[in-house]
Amino acid sequence: MAADSHIVKSYTAELDQLTTMIAEMGGLAEAAVADATLALRRRDSDLAQRVIEGDRKIDALEAQVASNVVRMLALRQPMATDLRTIVAALKIAGDLERAGDYAKNIAKRSLILNQSPVTGPISAIANLSQMVAAMLHEVLDAYVAGDADVAERVRDRDEDIDAAHTSLFRELLTYMMEDPRTITACTHMVFIAKNLERVGDHATNIAENLVYQVRGEHLIDRHVVPGERNEL
Amino acid sequence: MAADSHIVKSYTAELDQLTTMIAEMGGLAEAAVADATLALRRRDSDLAQRVIEGDRKIDALEAQVASNVVRMLALRQPMATDLRTIVAALKIAGDLERAGDYAKNIAKRSLILNQSPVTGPISAIANLSQMVAAMLHEVLDAYVAGDADVAERVRDRDEDIDAAHTSLFRELLTYMMEDPRTITACTHMVFIAKNLERVGDHATNIAENLVYQVRGEHLIDRHVVPGERNEL
Numbered sequence: 430m431a432a433d434s435h436i437v438k439s440y441t442a443e444l445d446q447l448t449t450m451i452a453e454m455g456g457l458a459e460a461a462v463a464d465a466t467l468a469l470r471r472r473d474s475d476l477a478q479r480v481i482e483g484d485r486k487i488d489a490l491e492a493q494v495a496s497n498v499v500r501m502l503a504l505r506q507p508m509a510t511d512l513r514t515i516v517a518a519l520k521i522a523g524d525l526e527r528a529g530d531y532a533k534n535i536a537k538r539s540l541i542l543n544q545s546p547v548t549g550p551i552s553a554i555a556n557l558s559q560m561v562a563a564m565l566h567e568v569l570d571a572y573v574a575g576d577a578d579v580a581e582r583v584r585d586r587d588e589d590i591d592a593a594h595t596s597l598f599r600e601l602l603t604y605m606m607e608d609p610r611t612i613t614a615c616t617h618m619v620f621i622a623k624n625l626e627r628v629g630d631h632a633t634n635i636a637e638n639l640v641y642q643v644r645g646e647h648l649i650d651r652h653v654v655p656g657e658r659n660e661l
Numbered sequence: 662m663a664a665d666s667h668i669v670k671s672y673t674a675e676l677d678q679l680t681t682m683i684a685e686m687g688g689l690a691e692a693a694v695a696d697a698t699l700a701l702r703r704r705d706s707d708l709a710q711r712v713i714e715g716d717r718k719i720d721a722l723e724a725q726v727a728s729n730v731v732r733m734l735a736l737r738q739p740m741a742t743d744l745r746t747i748v749a750a751l752k753i754a755g756d757l758e759r760a761g762d763y764a765k766n767i768a769k770r771s772l773i774l775n776q777s778p779v780t781g782p783i784s785a786i787a788n789l790s791q792m793v794a795a796m797l798h799e800v801l802d803a804y805v806a807g808d809a810d811v812a813e814r815v816r817d818r819d820e821d822i823d824a825a826h827t828s829l830f831r832e833l834l835t836y837m838m839e840d841p842r843t844i845t846a847c848t849h850m851v852f853i854a855k856n857l858e859r860v861g862d863h864a865t866n867i868a869e870n871l872v873y874q875v876r877g878e879h880l881i882d883r884h885v886v887p888g889e890r891n892e893l
Contacts, residue, residue: 512731612834613834
């Protein structure tokens with residue numbers, strides 16, 4: 430009996446630890462997105478460098494989540510809700526790891542852009558970045574609270590992000606056409622904008638995985654890629 | 662005893678079915694990449710449309726793999742090699758599904774490009790596409806054969822793809838600078854080139870997952886994104 434309750438307690442502790450690790454990954458990914466854009470806006474190459482180095486911590490956490498998940502599947506043989514929670518954790522950790530990679534990529538491109546004079550619609554990029562970081566923040570709050578209703582509402586906001594991205598993309602094309610000397614810089618910004626939009630897609634995936642975890646509805650992981658939800 | 666051997670047989674059949682579904686997904690993804698580029702090269706919008714519609718089948722197979730994996734984890738409580746095979750199948754199906762999404766995105770962009778006169782380095786794109794489709798083909802052969810050595814050799818070829826992509830990217834920038842009227846078309850091609858390079862990254866992920874499955878070495882899923890392995 431004592432042994433049994435020990436096992437139960439330790440299992441609950443393991444599930445809690447998964448949630449904690451994912452919350453930590455989420456906080457790091459959100460900060461990375463915000464800092465990468467700030468590094469571009471303030472031309473702060475030191476900050477960009479810190480974002481690039483900080484990505485290792487997100488990667489390490491994902492590896493730890495994956496390792497815990499495999500161990501729990503093997504040793505605990507979870508069923509129903511627990512199984513869904515564990516599988517969802519693996520997927521969500523993957524989405525956050527990729528969000529961190531996109532932030533790192535933005536930081537790398539900021540380093541390149543900081544070597545030339547300022548050009549392009551930086552404030553529109555900052556605006557898109559803010560929308561994306563806020564979406565990520567809210568979906569993680571929903572995750573920690575286990576709230577599928579909030580997750581569904583957050584998911585719907587991806588459309589606003591797609592619209593903002595499309596508008597920014599067109600602005601960048603106009604910049605390049607009006608002044609071909611900006612083509613190299615603006616092409617980096619086209620990718621930065623796309624990276625931000627992709628982080629929004631991963632926030633959407635997280636929302637959908639949370640709905641699956643809570644309600645057991647069939648998991649649809651859209652694995653969205655550029656142009657999957659919006660044309661450009 | 663009879664019941665036991667029935668269970669064992671049915672389990673083996675389930676594992677085989679996973680491999681078959683992934684081989685099928687791989688064949689479809691490889692064809693989608695080749696056809697999407699062919700649609701661009703031959704300005705064949707009907708073919709592009711078929712690639713776009715065909716992506717549903719890849720998505721459906723991935724959903725089936727995910728559903729089978731969750732069921733097998735729950736009912737079979739696999740250990741060691743079997744557990745790794747099942748977890749790797751889930752990851753590999755995810756990579757193939759995304760490869761299909763990238764092909765679909767290339768097809769969508771082909772439809773747009775086909776509305777304007779021919780421009781840009783189409784043959785260099787076709788060349789990159791061929792490299793990527795070949796890599797995907799070989800890693801899937803290695804998967805079906807369960808050959809980690811071949812998988813490792815295939816993985817190393819991703820560097821050639823990255824180099825070809827970087828060269829193509831620079832060619833596209835030059836096109837745009839020399840004739841700003843090509844900016845819109847060439848920006849679509851920048852994304853097409855990036856999509857192809859990403860399919861190569863997913864083929865690399867598949868190779869790494871196969872090594873994990875066969876050897877049990879710690880799974881490193883790099884989840885590479887633009888600029889993660891090469892700067893641009």
